[in-house]
Amino acid sequence: MARPKCCRRISAKPGRKVFKPVGVPLTALQEIVLSMDELEAIRLADLEGLYQEEAAERMNVSRQTFGRIIETARGKVAQVLADGIALRIEGGEIEMSAERMFKCDQCQHVWGLAYGTGRPEECPKCQARSVCRVSEQEDSCGRGGKAGRQCRRRGA
Numbered sequence: 001m002a003r004p005k006c007c008r009r010i011s012a013k014p015g016r017k018v019f020k021p022v023g024v025p026l027t028a029l030q031e032i033v034l035s036m037d038e039l040e041a042i043r044l045a046d047l048e049g050l051y052q053e054e055a056a057e058r059m060n061v062s063r064q065t066f067g068r069i070i071e072t073a074r075g076k077v078a079q080v081l082a083d084g085i086a087l088r089i090e091g092g093e094i095e096m097s098a099e100r101m102f103k104c105d106q107c108q109h110v111w112g113l114a115y116g117t118g119r120p121e122e123c124p125k126c127q128a129r130s131v132c133r134v135s136e137q138e139d140s141c142g143r144g145g146k147a148g149r150q151c152r153r154r155g156a
Contacts, residue, residue, distance in 0.1 A: 007060070007093050007094060007095040008037035008040065008059045008060060008061055008069070008092065008093060008094050008095070009040075009058065009059050009060040009094070009095050009096070010036055010037060010039075010040040010059070010094050010095075010096060011040065011043075011058075011096075011100075012096075012100075013036065013096075014036065014039055014089045016089070017088060017089050017090060018086060018087065018088050018089070019080070019086065019087045020086040020087070021084045021086075024084070026086055029084075029085060029086040030083075030085045030086065031085065031086045031087070031088050032076050032079060032080055032085050032086070032087055032088070033088050033089075033090060033091065034073060034076050034077070034087055034088070034089050035089075035090070035091050035092030035094075036089060036090070036091065036092045036094050037059065037069060037092040037093070037094055038069055038070075038072060038073035038076070038092070039073070039089055040059060040094075041055065041059065041066060041069040041070040041073050042070065042073050042074065042077065044058060044059070045070050052066050052067055052070070055070075060095075100112065100113055100133060101133065101134050102120055102131050102132065102133055102134065103131070103132050103133075103134045104123035104125065104126060104128055104130065104131055105128065105130035105131070105132060106123065106126055106128035106130055107123060107125055107126040107128065109123055109124070109125040109126065110134065111124060111125075119131075119133075
């Protein structure tokens with residue numbers, strides 16, 4: 001008997017659920033389903049540039065499990081791009097992170113807010129309006145310290 005899957009922790013649900021080639025109706029396309037935990041693995045490894053060990057810790061899975069998730073996810077994305085297939089994002093055994101982290105660009109103060117409470121308008125420490133969302137272990141505005149990328153700032 002197979003062992004039951006443990007919930008994989010994700011930081012946010014995707015803003016879009018379907019991606020498809022331009023000019024072709026969705027009904028005329030074959031679809032591949034990418035689970036939300038597979039999307040999170042791609043986000044952590046390829047967008048944030050984390051090593052598998054750190055990404056696995058954030059998702060609350062072993063490094064070996066993370067390796068299997070990212071391998072499957074990358075294969076699906078490659079097939080979508082190479083064959084012009086639609087990509088649907090849904091499902092998976094997931095749990096949401098407990099809170100979202102924000103950082104003030106002015107005073108560098110970092111704080112967390114529960115999901116569902118909305119985006120903060122200003123820093124609770126200095127009341128500056130230049131607030132960026134960051135993950136728990138980043139020290140820059142949501143981009144993992146990669147040069148040349150800027151975050152979206154309110155009031156900036």
